Every structure is written in C-alpha cells, then in structure tokens.
Amino acid sequence: MLKAGSFEFLDEVVAPGTRKIFNLAIGGLYTQKDISVPIAVVHGKVPGPRLLVCAAIHGDELNGIEIVRRVLHSSWLNNVRGTLIAVPVVNVLGCIQRTRYLPDRRDLNRCFPGSMDGSLAGRIAHIFNTKVLQSATHAIDLHTGAIDRSNLPQIRVHLASPKAEEMAHAFGAPVIVNAPIRDGSLRGTGEDLGIPIITYEAGEALRYEEQSIAGGVRGVRRVMESLGMLTMRKRGRKIVKPVVARxxxxxxxxxxxxxxxxxxxxxxxxxxxxxxxxxxxxxxxxxxxxxxxxxxxxxxxxxxxxxxxxxxxxxxxFDKVTEAVDVVGEFQTHMQERSAEQFTPIQNA
Incomplete structure (x- = not known):
C-alpha cells in the first residue's frame, strides 16, 4: 500500500497518520491582542484528496461550527485517506460579535480572493485564500440562513463544474440548487483556482438545529466516501437521490x-x-x-x-414536484430518526 508523505501546512509538517491544531493569525484587536482562526488538520497514512471543510464565513452562522466539531470527533475519521483541513470558524471577529459581518461592515464572502493592500475583510480573505484554500483540492463551505430566516437543508453549486456536481449529489441533501457564482465569493475563487466547492445551507443564524447538523455531518462523510477518503459504508436503507431545482x-x-x-x-x-x-x-x-x-x-x-x-x-x-416532495419528506424523516439516535446529553461526572 502506497504511504502518504508528510503534509506541509502553515510552514509546519503534519506526519502521516497524525492530526495537528493550527492558529492562523489574521490581525489584532484595538488592544493589540492577536486574533487567529483555529484550524485542525487530519492527515491520513494513505495518499488522497485534500478536503477543506469550513464554517462561519458569516460569523453568526453557527450550525456549521458544530458540524465541523462533530466530524473531527467521529471515530470514522481515524481511517481517513488523504487530508482533512477543518476550519470551524473562519470569521472569528464576526462570531465574537454575533454578527454576519466583519468590524468594517463588509461581508467576507464578497471579498475573495482578497488583497493585503485592501480592507480588513480583503486582507482576511487573502490570508485564508492563500494559506488555507489553496492547500485543498476540494472544499465544502457550511452556511445557514440569515438572521430570522431558515433554510431547508440544501446544496448550492455551480453545475457547470462536473466535479462540484458530483460532490453535490454525494452530499445527500434533499435539494440541489444550481446557484450562479457570486463575485467575491469563496466558491468563485475556488472555481478560478480549479478547486470544486459546494455550499451546504441549512437552518437559521445564531441557532443550533439538530436535524441540519446531523444532515451536515452525514453529508461531509458521504462526500469523503465519494472522494475515496473513507471506505464506503453499507447502507441499510434506500439511498434517495437529491432533486435538482430548475x-x-x-x-x-x-x-x-x-x-x-x-x-x-x-x-x-x-x-x-x-x-x-x-x-x-x-x-x-x-x-x-x-x-x-x-x-x-x-x-x-x-x-x-x-x-x-x-x-x-x-x-x-422542479420539473417533477411530486418527486421532490417525496425526497424532502424522506430526508426529514431520516434526519429526525438520526437526531434521536445520536443525541445523548452530557452526563455529570
């Protein structure tokens, strides 16, 4: 079996079969206290794709943070092939303030690829693009609806990218929306770099929603299986194919x-x-x-x-609305069952 070499990331080395925590410096507070983005890298013993899973580019979109945390603590990650780059909170400053935006009131997801000569948002986008995104071969970007708005679990993807389309279908959200690339978005920068990126939208800002989180964890695993990063599981129930909205x-x-x-x-x-x-x-x-x-x-x-x-x-x-209704209903039922099975309250010692 071919063995993976070491993975170089942020000027450090991650040995095969190990994981490492990084803190990516993005600037400082008024008090000159440093601010950094927490990143976990899980590097397998066997070569494979380098998948970036990131959340909270909008600082108040919290479901993705929990999805990343659960993925990192899943037992199936112990046998990963290739490399997982996990970033639970990209917009740390926005998260601290419980807001979508950065302190300069800019939307980070409209500032890529960024520039070190630009605004605060542009500089953070440039750092994340050059130091993190460009280390990946594929990416999943986790989002929720805006404040006071909820989204049905769905994948947004530019279907003109065959590799991104494959990831979108593998994820297993009930609905796929063919979303045009927005100027300044992470997806747009990924497409320019030849890195396929899909966006998972589910739930509401400033809320944890268990079904959306469970669906996200399952979706990340399914994409990793489709990329050959994990062994494909035997599935006990019929796999429902997502429906594509026209x-x-x-x-x-x-x-x-x-x-x-x-x-x-x-x-x-x-x-x-x-x-x-x-x-x-x-x-x-x-x-x-x-x-x-x-x-x-x-x-x-x-x-x-x-x-x-x-x-x-x-x-x-949809071209076939009845089919779409059936897919959405089955997904919601499965996620309710999965949430009930997986949710175990923490017991006091």
Missing amino acids: SSAWIRAPESGFLTLYCSLGDRIRADETIGMICGPLDDEGVLIKAPHSGIVIGRTNLPLAYEGEAVYHIAR
Missing part, C-alpha cells in the same frame, strides 16, 4: 405589516395558493399572499414583521 425565487411582502405564514420548510405549494397574510395592528382582515407558481418552500422568514418588498418565502421549482 430555478428558485423569493416571494416578497406585498405591503408593510404583520405577517402570518401558513407554510413551513419543505411544504409543497401550488400556483395561486394562499400561503400567508399581512395586515396592520388594527386590521380585521389583511392582504393575502398568493403563490405565483408551484414549488417547494426551501427558505422562509421567521419574523412576523415585514416591510413592503421584504423576502418572505424562498420557493424552488
């Missing part, structure tokens, strides 16, 4: 007021169906919100307040 769009509030929403994540809606109502605080009746087209709810606001034009529901459209 398009998606937000339904927006027709006027300002108080929201009553009738649909949940994963629900099927039909064209012209009443899916919510918005009214004033003294109104007896409100303005009904109608679905402009059929599809499945893959995102929604959790806040019962909206200004005119604010996003209310994110609806994905």
Whole structure:
C-alpha cells in the first residue's frame, strides 16, 4: 500500500497518520491582542484528496461550527485517506460579535480572493485564500440562513463544474440548487483556482438545529466516501437521490405589516395558493399572499414583521414536484430518526 508523505501546512509538517491544531493569525484587536482562526488538520497514512471543510464565513452562522466539531470527533475519521483541513470558524471577529459581518461592515464572502493592500475583510480573505484554500483540492463551505430566516437543508453549486456536481449529489441533501457564482465569493475563487466547492445551507443564524447538523455531518462523510477518503459504508436503507431545482425565487411582502405564514420548510405549494397574510395592528382582515407558481418552500422568514418588498418565502421549482416532495419528506424523516439516535446529553461526572 502506497504511504502518504508528510503534509506541509502553515510552514509546519503534519506526519502521516497524525492530526495537528493550527492558529492562523489574521490581525489584532484595538488592544493589540492577536486574533487567529483555529484550524485542525487530519492527515491520513494513505495518499488522497485534500478536503477543506469550513464554517462561519458569516460569523453568526453557527450550525456549521458544530458540524465541523462533530466530524473531527467521529471515530470514522481515524481511517481517513488523504487530508482533512477543518476550519470551524473562519470569521472569528464576526462570531465574537454575533454578527454576519466583519468590524468594517463588509461581508467576507464578497471579498475573495482578497488583497493585503485592501480592507480588513480583503486582507482576511487573502490570508485564508492563500494559506488555507489553496492547500485543498476540494472544499465544502457550511452556511445557514440569515438572521430570522431558515433554510431547508440544501446544496448550492455551480453545475457547470462536473466535479462540484458530483460532490453535490454525494452530499445527500434533499435539494440541489444550481446557484450562479457570486463575485467575491469563496466558491468563485475556488472555481478560478480549479478547486470544486459546494455550499451546504441549512437552518437559521445564531441557532443550533439538530436535524441540519446531523444532515451536515452525514453529508461531509458521504462526500469523503465519494472522494475515496473513507471506505464506503453499507447502507441499510434506500439511498434517495437529491432533486435538482430548475430555478428558485423569493416571494416578497406585498405591503408593510404583520405577517402570518401558513407554510413551513419543505411544504409543497401550488400556483395561486394562499400561503400567508399581512395586515396592520388594527386590521380585521389583511392582504393575502398568493403563490405565483408551484414549488417547494426551501427558505422562509421567521419574523412576523415585514416591510413592503421584504423576502418572505424562498420557493424552488422542479420539473417533477411530486418527486421532490417525496425526497424532502424522506430526508426529514431520516434526519429526525438520526437526531434521536445520536443525541445523548452530557452526563455529570
């Protein structure tokens, strides 16, 4: 069996069959206290791909942090082939402040590939790009919905990249959205470098959601299996193939007021169906919100307040909506069972 050589990372060496913790310096506080990004590297005894799994590029998106932590402490990682580069919190400064953004109010995921002559966000993006991303051959970027918004577990990917498409299907989220590359995003920089990247979206900012976390851990493992980094497990149940949305769009509030929403994540809606109502605080009746087209709810606001034009529901459209409904329903059932099996409260010593 071919043995892996040592892995060089951040000017240090990780020996085959070992793991090492790194702290990537990204700057300092006003007090000149250093700030660093925590990184764990797990390097296998056998050669293979170098997979980056990162979370909290938006500092308030917490589900991914727990996904990375659980992956790192999973027993199956002991037999990894290749290298896992795990970054639970990319935007450390945003996480400390419980905000999506950096202190300069920039969105880090719009600042890649970055520059050391640019803004704070641009400099952090440059450091992460050159020191971390470029050490990988593949990447999974973990996200949630924005604050007061929830996302159905889904993969966003540029399907023009065959390798990224393979990773998207392997992950096993119920819905795949063909998402165009956004300027300044990590995915865009990865595509420019020839590094396939998929984005897992699930849950809400500033919240842990067990089903989304369990689905993320399972998805990371399945991608690692598909890349040959782990031995493929025997699966006791039928594998449901994800469904690819042909398009998606937000339904927006027709006027300002108080929201009553009738649909949940994963629900099927039909064209012209009443899916919510918005009214004033003294109104007896409100303005009904109608679905402009059929599809499945893959995102929604959790806040019962909206200004005119604010996003209310994110609806994905499919060629075969019934098939999509079945896939989403089976995924949700499986994740409920998995969450119940895996969740064990910590006992006091």
